[in-house]
Amino acid sequence: xxxxxxxxxxxxxxxxxxxxxxxxxxxxxxxxxxxxxxxxxxxxxxxxxxxxxxxxxxxxxxxxxxxxxxxxxxxxxxxxxxxxxxxxxxxxxxxxxxxxxxxxxxxxxxxxxxxxxxxxxxxxxxxxxxxxxxxxxxxxxxxxxxxxxxxxxxxxxxxxxxxxxxxxxxxxxxxxxxxxxxxxxxxxxxxxxxxxxxxxxxxxxxxxxxxxxxxxxxxxxxxxxxxxxxxxxxxxxxxxxxxxxxxxxxxxxxxxxxxxxxxxxx
Ligand code: URA
Numbered sequence: 001x002x003x004x005x006x007x008x009x010x011x012x013x014x015x016x017x018x019x020x021x022x023x024x025x026x027x028x029x030x031x032x033x034x035x036x037x038x039x040x041x042x043x044x045x046x047x048x049x050x051x052x053x054x055x056x057x058x059x060x061x062x063x064x065x066x067x068x069x070x071x072x073x074x075x076x077x078x079x080x081x082x083x084x085x086x087x088x089x090x091x092x093x094x095x096x097x098x099x100x101x102x103x104x105x106x107x108x109x110x111x112x113x114x115x116x117x118x119x120x121x122x123x124x125x126x127x128x129x130x131x132x133x134x135x136x137x138x139x140x141x142x143x144x145x146x147x148x149x150x151x152x153x154x155x156x157x158x159x160x161x162x163x164x165x166x167x168x169x170x171x172x173x174x175x176x177x178x179x180x181x182x183x184x185x186x187x188x189x190x191x192x193x194x195x196x197x198x199x200x201x202x203x204x205x206x207x208x209x210x211x212x213x214x215x216x217x218x219x220x221x222x223x224x225x226x227x228x229x230x231x232x233x234x235x236x237x238x239x240x241x242x243x244x245x246x247x248x249x250x251x252x253x254x255x256x257x258x259x260x261x262x263x264x265x266x
Pocket of ligand 1: 120121122123124127132133134135136138139160
């Protein structure tokens, strides 16, 4: 680097970053630069010697906590080894929020060791109020569909792509889905189900990372991170249009059959 002024600015920035991370050094970093002639003669006076560098400055608990806070969402997610830890992380995660203020976390519900996991789209009003997915009208229909293939709600695990309610029950934006996805993927990893049922196009296209119609995705099993994933209509769609009932019935029967073949419990 030929420009001494540029060198000194870079060195000062470096030391300021170090000070933010480790606290004050035993040396003093000037906030203001000295005259240009002084900079040229002594560009490096605020560095410690090489041997000093080997002595790690003592890091206070407070500073350690600050460094902890700076971990990326991916690192924090990676560190979770239980659903409880993941839930606690989700409680604090700003990136899970939508532009509707004051919503509650709707993390997921059910058997933490479930062999079947159902993934919906996003919480609605009732889900936000109760902090539980699929508790409104669509949820009651989902319970009936599951009962028809001999699952109790407590046998399975239910979650959504989004963990907070979007305003006016609008479709989650692609960017919102991508922000929430790493948390859901970790949730799936921790529950470790044999089968996943995506209800609705938003859930299916987000997990399968394919922009296509629900009609193109349903009726078959897809490979998903070493598991099998089936897609069917969202129960809310069935509430409005009878024509989706038969294909949904066919899908869930296939699902039950595969669950039994794979030795799903209970
Ligand atoms: N619709 C969803 O997709 N999820 C819910 O939790 C409720 C309605």
